């Protein structure tokens with residue numbers, strides 16, 4: 001089981017935004033995709049999800065490309081998007097059911113998993129609520145539930161920490177650790193390195209659409225000579241390198 005990006009160049013309307021991007025994620029690995037605003041993180045994710053097609057290069061998940069079996073490929077990926085995607089006319093329960101149907105999950109087992117997640121995230125008495133009733137953080141929590149109730153092999157979690165309260169951040173970090181222990185792969189993008197650093201096994205640093213580093217925290221610290229241990233200082237170095 002692995003996700004592999006092999007020399008992927010791609011972008012919008014055939015204008016390259018990510019260039020020659022290669023990295024992989026292995027089972028039980030949490031990879032942090034990091035970089036400045038506009039570095040190409042979301043664009044890379046859109047290629048993995050098949051929303052954008054590479055101009056060149058290849059993406060495989062568990063040795064298969066999306067073109068080989070689109071439905072199977074997509075079923076193996078769960079996404080917690082940066083901006084929650086909720087349907088205004090569907091209740092929380094109906095969102096859970098939509099996930100069950102789109103991932104072809106066993107209804108009872110998946111619903112049981114979802115109920116446990118709702119309890120952890122303190123949303124368990126809100127099954128009949130509509131999105132209009134949810135706060136920003138609650139909407140993000142719904143996205144956590146719909147991602148983590150699946151049996152995907154790759155979990156993509158895009159900038160999750162900004163709208164969540166400290167308890168929910170801790171809950172999410174615990175859920176990520178659980179997935180890792182189950183042998184799943186996690187791709188996490190965030191600017192909040194102080195929160196994420198202990199959860200991340202390997203950092204893939206993008207700058208201007210290219211991978212400029214791929215390594216552990218210690219590798220990154222030594223590459224960028226972050227002597228006082230502040231990982232955030234990486235950003236000013238990236239800005240200088242432009």
Ligand SMILES: Nc1ncnc2c1ncn2[C@@H]1O[C@H](COP(=O)(O)OP(=O)(O)OP(=O)(O)O)[C@@H](O)[C@H]1O
Pocket residue numbers: 012017035036037038039040041042043044
């Ligand atoms: N829909 C789009 N059409 C054209 N260009 C886009 C589109 N979305 C993003 N871009 C461009 O692609 C580049 C990379 O953007 P991307 O959203 O991938 O960056 P990011 O690393 O995710 O940034 P952030 O940290 O701000 O979320 C930027 O130059 C941006 O202007």
